[in-house]
Amino acid sequence: MEDDAPVIYGLEFQARALTPQTAETDAIRFLVGTQSLKYDNQIHIIDFDDENNIINKNVLLHQAGEIWHISASPSDKGVLATCYNKTPDSRVLACAAVWRMPEELESVGHESPDDSASTTQTLELLCQLGSAAPGNVACVTWEPMGDGKKVISLADNHILLWDLQESSNQAVLAGSASLEGKGQLRFTSGRWSPHHNCTQVATANDTTLRGWDTRSMSQIYCIENAHGQLVRDLDFNPNKQYYLASCGDDCKVKFWDTRNVTEPVRTLEEHSHWVWSVRYNHSHDQLVLTGSSDSRVILSNMVSISSEPFGHLVDDDDVSDQEEHHAEEKSKEPLQDNVIATYEEHEDSVYAVDWSSADPWLFASLSYDGRLVINRVPRALKYHILL
Numbered sequence: 568m569e570d571d572a573p574v575i576y577g578l579e580f581q582a583r584a585l586t587p588q589t590a591e592t593d594a595i596r597f598l599v600g601t602q603s604l605k606y607d608n609q610i611h612i613i614d615f616d617d618e619n620n621i622i623n624k625n626v627l628l629h630q631a632g633e634i635w636h637i638s639a640s641p642s643d644k645g646v647l648a649t650c651y652n653k654t655p656d657s658r659v660l661a662c663a664a665v666w667r668m669p670e671e672l673e674s675v676g677h678e679s680p681d682d683s684a685s686t687t688q689t690l691e692l693l694c695q696l697g698s699a700a701p702g703n704v705a706c707v708t709w710e711p712m713g714d715g716k717k718v719i720s721l722a723d724n725h726i727l728l729w730d731l732q733e734s735s736n737q738a739v740l741a742g743s744a745s746l747e748g749k750g751q752l753r754f755t756s757g758r759w760s761p762h763h764n765c766t767q768v769a770t771a772n773d774t775t776l777r778g779w780d781t782r783s784m785s786q787i788y789c790i791e792n793a794h795g796q797l798v799r800d801l802d803f804n805p806n807k808q809y810y811l812a813s814c815g816d817d818c819k820v821k822f823w824d825t826r827n828v829t830e831p832v833r834t835l836e837e838h839s840h841w842v843w844s845v846r847y848n849h850s851h852d853q854l855v856l857t858g859s860s861d862s863r864v865i866l867s868n869m870v871s872i873s874s875e876p877f878g879h880l881v882d883d884d885d886v887s888d889q890e891e892h893h894a895e896e897k898s899k900e901p902l903q904d905n906v907i908a909t910y911e912e913h914e915d916s917v918y919a920v921d922w923s924s925a926d927p928w929l930f931a932s933l934s935y936d937g938r939l940v941i942n943r944v945p946r947a948l949k950y951h952i953l954l
Contacts, residue, residue, distance in 0.1 A: 571943055573912050576622045578611055578937035584637040585919035585933040588612075589709075590644045594675035595923045597931045599939055600634030600649060608633050608651070610690065612668070614675045615941050617926065622941070625672050628689045631664065636706045642715035645673040646693070646735055648707040650720075661703035663720050665735050666690040693735040696720045697727070705754050708768065711761040717741075719768055719781070721754035726770060728781055744784040746772055756800050762808035769811055769825075771798035776813055778825055790828040794819060799843045806852045806874035814842035820857050822872055832872050837865050837906055844920045850927040851952055854907075854944065858917030864910040864932045866944065870902040877902065907948055912940045 584600035595615040601608045612625040632651040640646035650663045669688050697704055702722030710717035715735070720727045728742040746752040757770040759781075767787065768779045774794050778787040796816035804810035810832075814820045818838045821831040840860035848854035853873035857865050870876060913934040923929040928944040943949075 571946055572620075573910070574615065574620055574622060574941040575912060576613060576624070576939045576941075578609075578939065580606070580609065580937050581935050582634075582933055582937045582939075583918035583935060584634045584649070585921055585931060585939070586637050586639045586647070587921055587924040587931075588644060589639040589641045589924050590715075591675065592925050595925050595929060595941075596675055597921070597923070597939070597941075598637055598639060598647060599933060600629065600637040600651075601937070602633040602635070604633065609687070610634070610637070610647075610649075610668075611939075612672060613931075613939060615923075615929070617929070626687045627668055627672070628687050629666075630689070631662070631692075635661065638707050638709055640715040641709050641711055641713055643735075645670065646715060648696070648709070648718060650704045650706060661705070661722075663696040663704040663707050663722075665693040665696065665718070665731065665738065667693055667735070694731070694738045696729055696738050697722055703753075706756050708757050708759045710765050711759055713765060717781075719757060719759060721757050721770060724752040724754065724772070726754065726757070726768070726779060726784070728784065742781065742784040744779065744786070755798060758801050758803055760803045760808075761805055762803070769801055769803070771801055771813065771815075774798060774815070776801065776811070776823070776828075788825050788828055790823060793821065793823070793831075796841075799841065800845050802845050802847050804847050804852045804874075805849050807872075810872065812845045812847060812855060814845040814857060816841040818842060818859070820845055820855070820867075822869065833869065833904065835867060835869075837867070837909075838863065840916075843916065843918045846921055846930075848922055848927060849924070853952075856920040856922065856930055856932075858920040858932050860916040862911070862913045862915060862917060862934065864913070864917055864920055864940075864942070866907045866910070866930075868902075868905050868907050868948075871904050908945055910940070910942055912942075913938055 580601035580603040588596040597613045599611045608629045610627040614623040632653040636650040704722045724746040729738045730741045760767040776790040776793040794815035794817045798815040801813045809825045811823045820835040822833040838859040842859045844858040846856045853870040855867045915934040915936040919933045
């Protein structure tokens with residue numbers, strides 16, 4: 568039974584790290600990492616049963632430290648990477664590692680029979696990212712559509728390309744580059760582009776966006792002062808190879824064409840506080856999700872700069888004469904961008920939003936108080952896009 572009502576799940580801990588289980592394309596599954604200073608941290612495996620509108624969870628111990636970022640292998644359901652803080656000798660060090668979950672939890676179907684009886688299992692450490700190159704790691708991004716063997720980590724002012732070998736038990740540094748300049752330069756986030764044969768990565772540091780070629784680890788483009796304040800997140804349009812979205816502490820979401828970086832193609836100013844997360848829908852790139860410290864999640868329809876600015880393209884053979892006439896009228900001018908919905912189920916800063924890798928109409932958002940909310944694109948809009 569499909570219903571537009573949100574489904575809410577509360578973790579006992581504060582949390583800011585969220586990812587879909589990217590390699591799982593049949594079942595709806597998200598991974599959430601906790602931030603607790605006092606207790607052992609955890610990764611919650613959240614399975615959403617959309618027929619019955621219920622959440623099943625499994626919990627993995629992440630004893631290494633509080634989790635700031637989590638990302639899943641594109642090819643192996645059981646493998647994930649975390650960035651976490653550990654505090655040796657009361658210093659805080661941000662590290663990154665690649666882990667494997669227990670085999671019986673890799674696929675959906677295994678669920679705790681009863682919450683009280685559920686035993687917490689532990690992750691297997693495959694390898695550390697960064698013993699060769701110290702620094703505080705901000706994020707790890709996997710080569711999209713790859714075999715799960717290449718990852719990039721951003722540590723302080725270094726961008727590091729790793730080859731995962733020996734079943735991911737060993738990370739070999741395959742290339743690196745550094746930010747040069749005055750002051751304390753530090754990356755805040757990065758994404759690997761699915762285009763250009765997966766040879767490009769975009770990064771954010773301070774108010775600047777940069778593109779890098781992973782073959783030479785050299786800079787391809789630079790957008791200085793992309794935002795008025797710190798850039799928090801970025802994402803690539805999955806269907807338009809030069810299009811990139813960014814968001815930041817100036818409360819704005821900006822859309823860029825990396826071939827012409829003098830000014831953004833579009834700017835959204837719907838949030839009233841820092842925007843922490845921006846995500847394109849993988850199938851319908853006009854749908855863009857954002858999450859902010861204003862506690863809101865906003866779903867926007869950026870159709871004018873999408874791969875289908877005139878609406879959905881239908882095959883001529885499927886259209887009757889009457890419909891064809893209507894479609895012709897409709898297709899003469901681009902559709903208007905608008906806010907589709909604002910979601911207010913959170914009461915704290917929304918640090919992460921992400922789409923399901925299995926259901927293009929379903930997304931999750933996570934606020935710092937440990938509340939995970941699963942929502943759907945409004946049904947009326949879904950059918951408008953499809954029909």
